[in-house]
Amino acid sequence: MLFPTLNFGLFFFVVFFLAWGASRWPALRIWVLIFASYAFYAFWDWRFTALLLGSTIINWGMGRIVHALGGERNRKRAVGIAVALNLAVLGVFKYFNFFSESLNDALLSLGSRADLPYLNVALPVGISFFTFHGISYVVDLYRGKLVRPAPFSHVMLYISFFPQLVAGPIVRASFFMPQIAARPDPQEIKACRAFLLILGGLLKKVVIANYLATDLVDDAFFDPTRYGALDLLLGVYGYALQIYCDFSAYTDIAIGVAALLGFRFPQNFNQPYRALGLQDFWRRWHISLSSWLRDYLYIPLGGNTGDWRRYRNLMITMLLGGLWHGAAWTFVIWGGLHGIALSLEHWLRQRWPRTLGGRTWRAIAIFVTFHFVCLTWIFFRAPDFEHAFLYLGGLTRFGAPTQFASPFILCLVFGALAAQFLPPDRMERIEAAVTRVPIALQGALAGFCIVAIDAFGPSGIAPFIYFQF
Amino acid sequence: MATLFDRSLEKFAPRAMPPAVIDVMADAGVAPFRRVAGAIVTAAAVMALFGSEALLNWANDLPISATSDTILSAAQSWHDALSRVGVPEIATELRATFRRFQGWGKQ
Numbered sequence: 001m002l003f004p005t006l007n008f009g010l011f012f013f014v015v016f017f018l019a020w021g022a023s024r025w026p027a028l029r030i031w032v033l034i035f036a037s038y039a040f041y042a043f044w045d046w047r048f049t050a051l052l053l054g055s056t057i058i059n060w061g062m063g064r065i066v067h068a069l070g071g072e073r074n075r076k077r078a079v080g081i082a083v084a085l086n087l088a089v090l091g092v093f094k095y096f097n098f099f100s101e102s103l104n105d106a107l108l109s110l111g112s113r114a115d116l117p118y119l120n121v122a123l124p125v126g127i128s129f130f131t132f133h134g135i136s137y138v139v140d141l142y143r144g145k146l147v148r149p150a151p152f153s154h155v156m157l158y159i160s161f162f163p164q165l166v167a168g169p170i171v172r173a174s175f176f177m178p179q180i181a182a183r184p185d186p187q188e189i190k191a192c193r194a195f196l197l198i199l200g201g202l203l204k205k206v207v208i209a210n211y212l213a214t215d216l217v218d219d220a221f222f223d224p225t226r227y228g229a230l231d232l233l234l235g236v237y238g239y240a241l242q243i244y245c246d247f248s249a250y251t252d253i254a255i256g257v258a259a260l261l262g263f264r265f266p267q268n269f270n271q272p273y274r275a276l277g278l279q280d281f282w283r284r285w286h287i288s289l290s291s292w293l294r295d296y297l298y299i300p301l302g303g304n305t306g307d308w309r310r311y312r313n314l315m316i317t318m319l320l321g322g323l324w325h326g327a328a329w330t331f332v333i334w335g336g337l338h339g340i341a342l343s344l345e346h347w348l349r350q351r352w353p354r355t356l357g358g359r360t361w362r363a364i365a366i367f368v369t370f371h372f373v374c375l376t377w378i379f380f381r382a383p384d385f386e387h388a389f390l391y392l393g394g395l396t397r398f399g400a401p402t403q404f405a406s407p408f409i410l411c412l413v414f415g416a417l418a419a420q421f422l423p424p425d426r427m428e429r430i431e432a433a434v435t436r437v438p439i440a441l442q443g444a445l446a447g448f449c450i451v452a453i454d455a456f457g458p459s460g461i462a463p464f465i466y467f468q469f
Numbered sequence: 470m471a472t473l474f475d476r477s478l479e480k481f482a483p484r485a486m487p488p489a490v491i492d493v494m495a496d497a498g499v500a501p502f503r504r505v506a507g508a509i510v511t512a513a514a515v516m517a518l519f520g521s522e523a524l525l526n527w528a529n530d531l532p533i534s535a536t537s538d539t540i541l542s543a544a545q546s547w548h549d550a551l552s553r554v555g556v557p558e559i560a561t562e563l564r565a566t567f568r569r570f571q572g573w574g575k576q
Contacts, residue, residue, distance in 0.1 A: 006527040013513060020502055186502035193497035195508070211571070259494050260505070267491040287491065408571045428496065435498050443508030447515025454523050455564040 001043040003253045004206050004461050011040065012257060019261050023184050030153050030180065033161065033261070040162040041126075048124040051089070052160055058085050059134035060155040063141045067149045075142055082138040090131045093124055098327030126166035128324055132292060133159050137173040139296060145174035154180045161263070163254040167247070167464055169268040169288035176263070184262035191439070192431050194259035195446050201252035202450065204245040205464070206457035208416055212242040214458060216404050216413075221381055224391040228400020232391060234413060235404065236374045239381050241416040243465055244272065247286070250464045273373070273420040276365040278342045281373060289324075293317050310346065315339040325380070330388060334379045341372060521548040522557045 001008050015036045022029040042049050062082035069075045100116040107114045137155060140146045150158070158176055220227060220235025227235070251268040258265050268288050275281035282290040297320065301313040315336070322335020382388035423429070434442060500508075517524060521544075528544035531537035551557055 006523065009513075009516075013509065016509060017506070020506070188499040189502060189505045190494050190497040191500045191505040191508065193494060215571075255493055259497070260509075264492050264494045267493040270491075407573050431498060439500060439504045439508045440511050443511030444515045446508070447512035448519060450512070450516055451519040451523070451560055452563055454520060455560045456567045 001040055002461055002464070003250065003257075004202050004457075007043075011036075012260075016260060020184075020186060023186055023262075026183055027153070029184075030157050034153065034157050037157065037160040037162040037165060041160065041165060044125050044166075045122065051093075051124055051127075052130060053156075055086070055089060055130055055134050056152075056156045056159045058082070059137050059159065060149070060152050062138050063149045063155070066138055066142050079138055079142045083135055086131045086134050090127060092119070093121060093127055095323075095327050102329075129168050129170060130159050130165060132170050132289075133164075133173070135296065136170070136292070137177075140173040140177075145172075146177055150177050150180070161258075163258040163261075163263075164265060167250045167254075168286075169251050169254065169265055170292050171265055171288070172292070175266065179263050186262075189262065190259045192435050192442065193427065194256040195442065196427060196430060196434065197252040197256035197259075199446060199449050199453075201249040201256065202453045203249075204252070205249035206453050206461065208412055209242050209245040209249060210458050210462060211408075212238045212245070212412055212416075213462060215406075216409055217242050217381070220404070221383075221387065221391065224387065224394045227394060227397075227403060229395050229398045230402045231400070231404045232394045232397075234402070234409070236378055236391075236395075237413050237417070238404075238409070239377050240273065240370075240374050241413060243377065243380075244269070245416060246465045271420045271422075271424065273370050273417065274366055275369050275373075276362060277369055278338065278345050278372070281369055282338075282342070289321070293321050307350075311343045314343050314346070318342065328384075330379045330382060330385065333385075334376050337376045337379070517547075518551070518556060519560055521551045522560060524548065 001011060015032070018032050018036075019029055022032050038049050038052070041052060059082065062078060062085070066075055066078045066082065069078055096119050100118060104114055104116050137146075137150075137158065141149060154177060157180055158171075158173060161171075161176075164171055216238040217235055220232060221239070224232055224235075248269040251265075255265045255268075266288050268286060270284040270287065272281055272285035275284050294317075298313055298317045301316060302309045303313060304310045318335045318339030319332055320335070322331045322333070322338070325331045325334070378391050379385075379388050382391060437445070525541075525544045525548045528537070528541040531540060548557065
């Protein structure tokens with residue numbers, strides 16, 4: 001069930017009234033939301049609800065063990081087991097075939113043959129996200145960020161809550177659990193901001209991301225040898241904006257839907273293509289993942305302690321971050337390139353801290369960062385290395401006439417890019433203007449905007465890119 | 470001591486070590502349930518009115534069953550009734566205008 005569909009609209013309409021109708025009875029409200037979340041997940045493949053339930057049972061149980069155990073060593077061991085169990089589930093469903101194939105290829109290239117098995121299982125949608133939620137619950141308990149283990153129903157809702165279930169944002173247990181335990185106030189629904197986020201998300205996904213994919217990016221990446229440098233440059237700009245519009249649209253709709261149900265989610269994107277460097281980029285792009293990796297992987301590895309260790313930890317974090325996105329070497333290279341460039345940026349900042357200031361410097365920094373990120377997106381988007389290198393080679397094929405540069409495509413690409421430089425408080429400004437309109441009229445306008453977005457969009461909606469992760 | 474780089478970064482970027490979680494709804498305005506429910510019902514009504522064609526397409530795509538037959542028949546009657554007064558034309562016209570823009574400049 002995709003967000004920009006009538007199925008989801010009807011589903012949410014029912015859930016909204018049932019959940020608020022049950023708000024006087026907190027336990028009932030929680031079970032309504034759990035039932036809705038499992039129904040939402042079952043819409044993809046009902047069999048995987050057992051996996052979701054299994055993950056919940058493991059993490060709830062391990063949470064209780066971590067809390068009950070005395071002695072730091074025992075607790076640490078229990079956390080280690082919990083993390084290993086979560087990663088084992090992820091490993092079987094997501095990475096088993098990747099490692100099996102890679103090992104088979106490696107042995108074959110060495111002249112031996114192993115024929116390691118291949119598992120014929122589908123990848124459960126959202127597995128990377130709910131695994132991280134499970135780890136967050138146990139680790140937050142261990143670190144004392146959660147005072148005591150939560151009741152089973154709370155853990156169940158935390159791991160399965162439908163707005164964030166399949167593509168995030170990654171909501172930490174210490175941030176979300178207190179919200180489940182609190183009684184929601186029906187007098188304080190953050191509706192106007194929620195409507196704006198949902199409408200903005202629909203526009204970004206249904207119109208911008210979908211047309212960038214169908215009219216530009218898919219063709220450019222399918223056969224890069226057919227196009228010249230300008231088209232391929234436009235194609236990679238297009239992909240940078242497509243993936244941003246696609247993923248941030250999902251996040252915005254998720255935040256808006258959760259807000260209408262009385263929950264708060266963390267920010268996940270903050271105009272990433274205006275970043276001044278890669279460190280800055282990762283503070284603006286998929287913030288919930290990058291800060292999760294920082295706090296649950298980079299810092300436990302040792303963080304910034306010592307030059308050599310810092311670079312090693314950075315590389316491990318970025319390589320694993322790349323692998324988290326998908327079981328393919330192209331994602332590992334994507335993470336590795338970011339890791340190398342981040343290490344270089346850290347090193348440069350340490351060696352030559354005095355750099356030119358002012359607007360010129362900022363413009364150059366933004367330009368270089370954006371183009372480096374675009375370069376790495378080629379590996380992220382290409383189905384394999386062959387396509388990635390064909391694409392990179394094509395970027396030097398000057399002189400070929402452009403096939404993609406229609407006014408429509410240029411408007412989409414450069415309009416979406418220009419939106420990255422809008423004032424950071426744009427949402428507050430729009431909300432201040434909209435709240436002057438009576439709320440019934442706000443509803444009517446929202447309804448009409450949705451009809452218009454649906455009319456503008458292509459027929460059929462492609463799944464969100466991050467569903468595959 | 471902040472370097473020139475750090476100072477220029479601060480103008481554009483968030484703090485050097487941002488908090489783990491930034492609540493995007495922290496300063497949002499609030500409304501009571503009754504008004505929000507009214508807005509959602511109004512939005513649904515406007516969508517049913519101007520999006521009757523989308524509703525019909527959705528009903529057409531439902532798996533075949535006695536219930537979906539009833540839904541399809543209702544969606545068809547609703548769309549026909551609105552078509553008689555020309556309401557779905559608004560969405561069609563919006564789509565046509567957008568398609569013209571999409572095809573503008575293409576050979």
